[in-house]
Amino acid sequence: VHNQVDEYDVYIGRAVPEHGIDDSKWGNPFVMVNESDTERERVINAYREWVVAQPELMGSLEELRSQRLGCWCAPKPCHGDVLVELLDCQDNPDDAPAGPDLRVT
Structure with a gap:
């Protein structure tokens, strides 16, 4: 979903002040510089490396x-x-990491 819909959803994105959405501690600090699949993969991989090095988040x-x-x-x-x-x-x-059938909705 695109924001917190109800009490069981967790917003994991960056702050969006114009929508009244605060920054989430789970947000990806790596920003895409274009909309290509390669760039998306780059920031997701960077997030993976970063988040596992964050003891508080883990x-x-x-x-x-x-x-x-x-x-x-x-x-x-x-x-x-x-x-x-x-x-x-x-x-x-x-087991291997989760496959593409597990997605954020």
């Missing part, structure tokens, strides 16, 4: 379990997919 990851993650990217690939992947890896550490 310690808070569980708060996202069973929540719908809202961002402006969906249904395109998104840094939220990284968060889903990380939660999946906590459940199944021997």
